[in-house]
Every structure is written in C-alpha cells, then in structure tokens.
Amino acid sequence: MTNSIAEVEKANCILVIGSNTTENHPIIGQKIKAAVRNHGAKLIVADPRAIELTEYAHIWLRQKPGTDLALINGLLHVIVEEKLYDEEFIRTRTEGFDEVKKVVAKYTPEYVEEITGVPAEDIRRAARLYAQGPRSSIYYAMGITQHVTGTYNVMALANLAMACGHIGKEGTGVNPLRGQNNVQGACDMGGLPNVYPGYQRVDDDEVRKKFEEAWGVELPSKPGLTLVEMLKAAGEGKVRGLYIVGENPVLTDPDSKHVEEALQKLDFLVVQDIFLTETARYADVILPAAGFAEKEGTFTNTERRVQKLERALDPPGTARPDWQIIQDVARGMGYPMHYRTPQEIMEEIARLTPSYAGISYDRLGDIGLQWPCPDKNHPGTRFLHKDKFARGLGKFHAVEYQPAAVVPDEEYSIVLTTGRIHFHYHATISRRAKGLEEVCPEPYVEISPADAVRMEIRDGQKVKLISRFGEVEVKAKITPRVAPGVVFLSFHFAEAPVNRLVGPALDPVAKIPEYKAGAVKVVKA
Template identity: 65%
Template sequence: MKEVKITIDGKEVMVQEGKTILQVATEMGIKIPTLCAMPELGFARGACRVCVVDVEGLPTLTASCVYPVREGLVIHTKNERVLKARKTILELLIASHPLDCMTCEQTGSCELQNLAYEFGIKESRFERNKEQIPLDESNPFIVRDLNKCILCGRCVEICNDIQQSYAINFGNRSAKTRIIAGLGNNLGFETEMTSGFDAKIKYSNCVSCGQCVAVCPVGALIDKDAQGKGRAWEFTKVKTTCNYCGCGCSFDFNVKEGKVVKVTSNPENVVNGINLCVKGRFGYDYIHRDDRLTTPLIKKNGKFEKVSWEEAYQLISSKFTQIKKESGSDSLAVLSSAKCTNEENYLLMKFGRAVLGTNNVDHCARLCHSATVAGLAQAFGSGAMTNSIKEIANASVIYLTGSNTTENHPIIALEIKKAVTKNGAKLIVADPREIELVEYATLWLRQRPGTDVALFNGLMNVIITEGLEDKEFIEQRTEGYEELKKTVLKYTPEVVETITGVPAEDIRKAARIYATSPTVSLIYSMGITQHTTGTDNVFSTANISMLTGNLGKENAGVNPLRGQSNVQGACDLGALPNVYSGYQSVVDPKVQEKFSKAWGVELSNKAGLTVIEILNAAYDGKVKGIFIMAENPAMSDPDLNHAREALKRVEFLVVTDVFMSETAELADVILPGVTSAEKDGTIT
C-alpha cells in the first residue's frame, strides 16, 4: 500500500494510506483519548466520540478511530476546538453515569474516571434521568451493572468478533439502547440492533471467559469474586503461565498482602494477548483453599501425622537407600509431572538417575502424547509443533482431528475461528463427535473410532492418483516415497469408505482441498494419540504433510496440542525412561559418559520402565519404592483397580502434591507441593 504525506500537529510525516488517524497518531506517540477503540480489538469503533480531531477542510470534528488518512491531510489533535469538544462529550457521558466512584470496584483503573480527572471535570453541566437497571449477578464469575455502561461496544466486539460466543449485542433504540444478552450463534444476531428481548447473562451463550470484563473501560462488568478485596493501586502484578492446558497462556496475578485477588490479562503476552478462557481468568481460588497440604506427613499406624521436613527427608533417604541396597536400583522408580516446570522435571529425572540409580523415570505423556514424540521425532527429528500458535489463523486450510479444541485448548480454538471467519480459511474436521468447531467446518469427516490411519491413507491415495502431490518437496526433502505410494494405492476412497464410514466423495473433496491449498495446518490432539495405533496415526499426519509440501514454511505444518501445561517440557527435559534431556538415548555410550561426567556418578545403561510397566512391576512386587510428583495414577490410570492395588503393594511410596489426592492417600510420606503462584521456573 502506498504512502501519503500528512501533517499532524504541525509535523509532516509519510504514513501508510488507509490507516486511521488514531493508528497513525498512536504510532507517532501522540496520545488521543478514547473509550471505545483499542488496538487489541482493531482501532475502528466510532462509538464514544472522545477521540475527535480537527481535520482542516472538514466542517465538523471527526472521530479519529474511523477516519482514514489520505494525501495532504492537515490534522490537529489538541487545539482548543478539539479539547472543548472532548470535554463536552465526557460531560454528556458522566451526566448519565453513576458517580459512586468512592465505592466503585473500577476506581483506579476506570478510563472514564481518568479522563474526567485529566479534563478537570468535577460535575456535569447536563442533567439526564436514566432508568435504574437491576444488577445482573446470574453469572458465577461476572457482575453486570448496566447503569454504568457507556455503550462503547468493546464487550460486544470481543464477544462476537474474537470469542465468537455471540452472547451479547446492542438492543433497543435511542435513549433506551443497552447491551442485551441473548441466544446467538456463529452468524451473530438476526440484526445488529435487537428490540424487545433481553435475558440474564446465564441464559445466553456466555461461556464465562471474562473477555468482556477485560476490555470494559468502566465498572459495568467486574470480577465477582474480587469485589471488595482491593483497589488497583494496592495490587502487585506477578506474571505467570497458566497451568490448565497446553496453550501456554500468560497472565498477571493481582496480589494483595500475599494473596491472589484476581487475574488480569496483558496485551503483550505472546501466546494469548488479552485473551483468556474461564479457567485461566477465574480458576485461581485453589491457591488459597483451606485444604491445601502445608506440612510433611508420615503415615504411622495407618494415619497421617504432621512431621518436620527433617524427619520426612530422613525417612525418605533411609528407606530408599535400604531398598536400593537390598533389591537393587531398578526396584525403585519416579513418576514426574507434566503439570510442573522444566526445572522440577529435570531435577526429579536427575534424582531418579543420579541418586536412585535407575532409568525407571516416566510421566503422564506415556498415556497421552508419547505417540507424538515417537512419531514426529522419527519423522522430523522433533516431537513439537512445527508452527507457532499465531500462525494457525493465517493458514489457508486447517485439518483438525482428535481434538475438541474449544473445550481443551480454548485460546487455540480462537485462532481457528479467526482463520475461518476473518481470513477465509477452510476447516476440515475429522472426528466421530460433533464438536463445536463442526459449525465452522467446510467438511466434517465422521470416521469410525480407530480408523484414522485408513482415512489418512485414503486422502493420500486421492492426492497421488490425481497428481496433486508436491513432487519437488518429495524429491528434495523426503525418503521412502515409493514405499508409501505402494501402500496407500491400495486404499481407494471406496475401500476406505467401507473401513471408516466416510463417504468416498467426501474423502476426495477433503484430499483436493488439502493438496491444492497454499498452506495447511494439521492440528491433532489426544483423540488420535491415546490409542493402540497412536504412533501410526502420528506417522500418518507427518506423511500427508510431507506429501503435500506443508512443512518448513510459514502457516503450514503438523501441530500436536498437548494435554497438560508442560507435556512438551517434561519430555524435552528427559522425564522418560529411554532418554535424557534433549532426547539423548540412555543406551548410547557417548551420551551416558557425558551425563556421568557432568553429574559425577555412574549411570545405568539400561532403558527404564514406562509408567504402565512401573505399576505392573509394583503389582508383581518387583518395584518396591516409588517417588511420585504431582501425578495421580490412582485416579487417572486406565485400570484404576489395578493401579491402586499396585500402589498399595509398594513397600515405600512418596508423593508430593498440593492437595490430598487418591494417590497421596496411599503414600507413606507426603511432601506438600507448591502452585504456579508460589514458584519460579519455565514451561515449554
């Protein structure tokens, strides 16, 4: 786009044509006040009119957030005419706004209050009777006070355009205009302005993400649980990473007197920006619950007793030493955790190998994404996503399988929705279930459970037989193509239809879309990895991506969505029985020598047991001592009765956790753990 010359506050500059005056001013460091536009939502709003500027040649002032620059514009952002108009606009807003600033939750962070202070407005010259609207406290996390609403539209925009829940919109007309709640869908309300209908927010499509709370400039939308617990200036903000899922979102704990009062998002966060889901924004109450484990416990005569850290450490040391001496190092094992930091996983892995002397080290990835590590590491050399989360929104096609993304990875789901509704991407959902994202899909392939490999083979069959493969990429960057071709040519769409139940014509349509699009992001999760053919499923994702050349370029690749917050990091740092950190094999003599030298001890050259094998060995009496960090196999193992009996048979069990879990109840020693709010570290 070409550049144009404009003059703004007496300064000539060359700027990109088409940008708004507000955008240009912001980039130049010129502050123009606004109560509706914000960069995270797109600058163009035009609702509050506080951002008016004086453009020479125009008869009236214009809203800078919606007026595009063009050649020769002369703009004044703070002359007397502009400042007088802004003050009048603020007075009009204040005339119908409650002046309960002394008790308002938003005091200190209210943008209307701050502008009133800046413009020296102590009272409004205007009088206006406004209907008193009852508070809406029906939502468990959010209080809506429409008496304070200034109709800026931020909440509507973030709910409908970004979150795409369509829970709220503008309703009624003229002086009775308000934000109403209703039942929307991904096509929005029937009309932009809806009349005669309103409901409490709990009866709408609201998913309680709190996005509206994050962008509200006044006190119309507030965090219910944070009411009365502190003012903005009393909080210390501590940045942390959410530990609920694998998205890796960052946010700020707002801390007062050592307690987390609320969570706020930060637009500078790389992964999520201002976006958070209900768990990330409101799921922090566990930090200060009364039933937290706070002191070490030792089981004596079948009951737990509080002891000192010294006594607990002494018992752990003596018992593990005794078992190691009597039964050997491989009678011991440690279970690490994908909910803990890289540093914690590294230390426990090192403890198991360097202190206990065993490679019986594993964690929950064995049951969820070990197939990803095995498959992608063999195919690409790395078991991680090949794209960043932000690239998803720019893909031409998204192929989604084995993932209920809106529930399990909500922030990534926003990128998928954005790709479809804003950027024109095509979405192919391959899932037996009718997940929410099916509503956004171009094609929905309903394969029978367990037939994923056949479906991928059918897609590749069409791509090869119709000559749609990326021949240059295959020739230059792959090997084994002829073997792949020989196999998949047996899987015609008609054959695959009998296996998967997916109509042959849908297989052809999906294959053509996949192979003829510039960039395809293949996204999958545990729906295809927690399976007897999990590794083969992952191989298939790699094969179709290489077949179509969708690797090694922006917005295209294979992207596994991890379950826990640090599955990737726990694997990377070596909480696995066959590799040290960096996926270096424990049976490689050179690797073993390197780690032995670094740690100053002799290390085992025998691959350890997986978590399933550890529990089986415990059941059989071969594993006699286990250290478990923040895992709960007595609740999460596929065979609960077997897992619980195995843990009961262990001679000595140590568990460290934040709460008393089903596994902790079986322990001989419990060490209290800490939450993400109480420790430093990194996750991957």
C-alpha cells in the same frame, strides 16, 4: 508443534483431527475460528463427535472411533491417485515415499468408507482441499495418540504433510496440542524413560558420558519403564517403591482397579503434590508441593516457547517448590545436590542441552524464546524444518491400519470413547474451583437419541456402563453430539472413573493406553 500458535491464522487450510480444540485448547481454538471467519481459511474436522469446530468446518469427517489411520491413509491415497503431491519436495527433502505409495494403494475412498463410515466423496474433497493449500496445517491431540496405533497415526499425519510439502514453511506443519501446561517442558527435560534432556538418547555412549561427567555418577545404558509399565511391574512385585510427582494415576491411568492393587503391593510410596489426590491416599509419605503461582522457574508450552515464571504468592503451610524438595531427597539419599536457585538449574540445562543452549533467564523477558535456540545470539525458532529435517531427509513410514484392541461384540455392543469436557480440565485441579463445580458438578455419559429410544433410557436417568474390565454408574445425557452406537464419558470425575472401563492394551511403541476406543454395554441402573 512444528509451527507457532500465531501461525494458525496464516494457514489457507486447517485439518483438525483427534482434538476438541475449543474446549481443550481454547486459545488455539479461537485462532482456528478466526482463521475461518476473518481470513478465509478452509477447515476440515475429523472427529467422531459433533464438537464446536464442526459448526465452522467446510468438511466434517465423522469417523468411527479407532479408525483414524485408515482415514489418513485414505486421504493420502487420493493425493497419490490424483497426483496432488509435491514432487519436488518429496525428491529433494524426503525418502521412502515409494513404499508409502504401495501401502496406501489399497486405501481407496470406498474401502476406507467401509472401515470409518466416512462417505467416500467427503474423503476425496478433504484430500484435495488439504493438498492444494497452498499453506495447510494439521492440529491433533490425544484423540490421535491414545490408541494402540497412536504412534502410527502420528507417522501417517507426517506422511500427509511431507507428501504435500506442507512442512518447513509458515502456516503449515504437524502440530500436536499438549495436554497440560508444561508437558512439553517435562519431556524436554528428560521426563521420558529413553532420553536425557533435549531428547538425547540414554543408549548413546557419548551422550551418556557427557551427563555422567556433569553429574558425577554412573548412568544406566538401557531405557527405563513408562508409567503404565511401572505400575504393571509393581503389581508383579518387580518394582517395590515409587516416587510420584504431580501425577494421579488412580484417576487417569487405564484399568484403574489394577492400578490401585499395584499401589497397595508397593513396599513404599511417596507422593509429591499440591492436593491430597486419589493416589496420595495410598502414600506412605506425602510431600506438599508449591503450586504454579507459588514458585519460580520456567514452563515450556505447546509451541516450544520457554517462559519465565515469577512467584506471586508464598506457598501455604510446609509446601515448597518441587526442585527444593527433590534436592533435599537427593541429599538424604547420599547425592550432593547444591543448586541455590532455579536460575542455576537453567544454566545447567543450557550447558547440557543443545536446543536450549542459547536460553537464559536474562534473555527470556516477557515473551520467552522458542527452542531450538542454539546460542546466545539466536532469536529462537518460530517453525521447524525450514531447510532440512533434524535427521537430514524426512522419512516416510509405510503404516497399516489395524482395529482397536477392544472392539464391540454381541454383549459389549457400544463403542466407548473418552476425553475432557469444557468446564473441567483435570479433576485434581479444576473441581476445586467453586464456580466450575457449580456449573458442572457431576459426570454424565453422552448417548445418542437413537440409542436412548432403543434402550428406553431417559435424559438424566442413571445408567451403568459395563466393560470387560469394570463398571461405573452415571447419569445419561441424551444428545446428538455422539453417533448411534457410540457413548462418550469424560475422565474428570472420581465418582464415575471412566478408566475402570479401559483395558490394559498399549501402543507397542510409545506405551500409551487406548483411551479413545473401547466397548461397553449400557443398562439402566
């Protein structure tokens, strides 16, 4: 997030797009509702489904799944056409706006209505509301990123914020809501194939030399593979061994059938996890890890806040903290790793990672620190880009809408979109909670009343969803939450693994699968 969670209630206007916030990020969802109820904030919600926040919204933009980029460009078209943009901010803080103006010129509200299904007048109203702020913020999640145009969707949101000057100030910004508790921290620590900790690029010679000297090894100069690319390479016999830590790709990755085939082709698979997951059943070796309450260390949350974690329980059986397991594996493979405590690891992070340089255990206290925190006297950073962007000038990107990789046709005529539901988080974790399992023990597919009548499907009846890639059987839930021609199925349930229906198409830049827009046919089971 460019801004902080506490700043949600300081915004005059909030745009939520691609995020079912109250169900997936309930604390932030509560703050958005409080901003509307208690502080008079205007709320714009862009979502294909009727979520709780649509009940609080001043404007609900119900776009068709996979059309977000056209919608965002349409909003910017209105802002340009009506000269609602921040001329001084654009002139002094950014570059590339003229190219964006040329691209969005064709995205008139009427043209965008044809693509998205959102009424043209609603697009105009939303654009004016967001532009005039004066403090407007954007909140998005995987409903924006999990498309073949996911990277461009994010760039378009950045265009929108910069055009109106709604960044670098309190209560504004472009704020991605992270999907799990330490996703931000994992990325910060180099859990990506193209960067070292602190987003320092592996193809930067000076950066690579710094880490080579610190770690006493020679490091590769080319980026590695993403998770989806690794599994594809395993299926082709190019990757022969995998070490999977805290991930369950059999359930969560697209085209699940091919994931299972790829794991079976490996010469050797190690899975390190706290449960015997669907993926762990394919492992040659399982290394039992400690859960969050059974270890010490830090988590970095969605607002870049590094927080100290104290151990409350002893790990069961032979389970141990991940860092200890990884260290022993490294030693067994001939690399002398000798950390004694997580605090020593944190000290190394501070030495090698500029944005964490001022962070240490003795400074974290009860509330932690937000990076960037460049030195021991720095208080941490509540919001980013106050005086300038990291690259100097903020760069506009001219991006064009393109349809989803898989679109409905005569045979597969229904749009499939996926996500979480309120009572479960990830099945690997939450379905082991007895109370949650009692409330929501089985999967269901949401089908609109109009489609149910047309297909002669009753509420609670078993149906089959069939795509070009696979099929699943699941109970139907008839609800107006989805529009006619759209069905929604969560990814929590191994007995109805929705990712069997999802194809292999990826965002060409970030390599993220297209989970949010597919095509299926629905038949009675």
